[in-house]
Amino acid sequence: MIKKAFAMKIYPDQHEEYRRRHDELWPEMRTMLKEHGAGQYSIFLDPESSELFGYLEIEDEARWSGTAATAINQKWWHYMADIMETNPDDSPVSKELVQVFEL
Amino acid sequence: MIKKAFAMKIYPDQHEEYRRRHDELWPEMRTMLKEHGAGQYSIFLDPESSELFGYLEIEDEARWSGTAATAINQKWWHYMADIMETNPDDSPVSKELVQVFEL
Numbered sequence: 444m445i446k447k448a449f450a451m452k453i454y455p456d457q458h459e460e461y462r463r464r465h466d467e468l469w470p471e472m473r474t475m476l477k478e479h480g481a482g483q484y485s486i487f488l489d490p491e492s493s494e495l496f497g498y499l500e501i502e503d504e505a506r507w508s509g510t511a512a513t514a515i516n517q518k519w520w521h522y523m524a525d526i527m528e529t530n531p532d533d534s535p536v537s538k539e540l541v542q543v544f545e546l
Numbered sequence: 547m548i549k550k551a552f553a554m555k556i557y558p559d560q561h562e563e564y565r566r567r568h569d570e571l572w573p574e575m576r577t578m579l580k581e582h583g584a585g586q587y588s589i590f591l592d593p594e595s596s597e598l599f600g601y602l603e604i605e606d607e608a609r610w611s612g613t614a615a616t617a618i619n620q621k622w623w624h625y626m627a628d629i630m631e632t633n634p635d636d637s638p639v640s641k642e643l644v645q646v647f648e649l
Binding site: 446448450458461462465468473476477481483484485486487488489490491494495496498499538540541542543544545546 | 553564579584587588589593594599602641643644647
């Protein structure tokens, strides 16, 4: 099992909207993530900096990397682009973090 | 099971030292964390910002909160204080993050 973490940014006035949309995550999106090997997947917010911290456990990097190109993921990115920092293709600006400790 | 995440800061020139000390985490420290209900516990670094993100799974908040006062944890804080942002008692400056999504 591989542990991954990444950081993203949402707009400061969109904290509640980000949470609302995730509370109502599309079932097809949930299914797609699980089909690509996601186990645990949590996102946390730093309310001061509007930084998001994602933590997930996957089975395989190659399988997981397939998520980006799925139609449902593309649709999700377009849907979320108005409330967070994004790249020109509407994917979130995301920084991969480096694991430095494991209990 | 409760999922927690928090952010801390290390000094920009101490990334490797932080990792080295955690690679060699004192066995008594590891035992103490597990005895207080920690399951998964990972720390990730953003090399750009020198921000650390901790993710952990605990059984009980009250039991976990007992870690801070243990002699071994106090000793660890003093040991780590020269390479990270700390409070006057040498505890790391730590921001609790808010969970906004769970798969």
